[in-house]
Amino acid sequence: xxxxxxxxxxxxxxxxxxxxxxxxxxxxxxxxxxxxxxxxxxxxxxxxxxxxxxxxxxxxxxxxxxxxxxxxxxxxxxxxxxxxxxxxxxxxxxxxxxxxxxxxxxxxxxxxxxxxxxxxxxxx
Numbered sequence: 001x002x003x004x005x006x007x008x009x010x011x012x013x014x015x016x017x018x019x020x021x022x023x024x025x026x027x028x029x030x031x032x033x034x035x036x037x038x039x040x041x042x043x044x045x046x047x048x049x050x051x052x053x054x055x056x057x058x059x060x061x062x063x064x065x066x067x068x069x070x071x072x073x074x075x076x077x078x079x080x081x082x083x084x085x086x087x088x089x090x091x092x093x094x095x096x097x098x099x100x101x102x103x104x105x106x107x108x109x110x111x112x113x114x115x116x117x118x119x120x121x122x123x124x
Contacts, residue, residue, distance in 0.1 A: 001026055001113065002026045002027050002098045003026050004096045004113055006021070006118040007020070007021050007022075009094060009118030009119045009120045010120070012120075015086065017083060018086065019083070020036070020081040020094055020118060021073055021078055022096030024078070029053070029077040033053050033105065033106060035048070035049060036094055036095070036097070038090075040093075048061050049068055049069075050106035052106045055072045058106050064090075067085045068082065068084070069081070086120075087122060089122075090120065093120075094119075097113065097115070098112075
């Protein structure tokens with residue numbers, strides 16, 4: 001079982017930036033595909049970005065391409081999401097997800113471990 005803990009959410013003005021971090025424990029991150037999803041009231045959880053287990057491949061939702069970057073964090077077993085040019089519609093609870101996989105593919109679904117989430121609020 002993988003435990004995930006997010007940090008870095010907060011309140012920012014439109015056009016600003018935030019950096020989210022996710023710390024994984026229980027399995028080495030080199031064995032895990034990891035991703036970020038987001039939730040808003042009344043909407044289904046939606047995929048944001050994914051990183052393959054070796055950190056060599058990424059995948060992004062169309063609505064964040066060119067603005068968000070997922071990468072390995074500075075600390076071992078962490079993944080970061082750098083969010084730039086934030087918009088009010090990016091306001092959501094952002095959740096980190098992980099799944100043990102054999103291939104170096106940035107999966108957009110099929111995750112079985114989830115963090116509790118961190119709130120991001122973008123004011124207009």
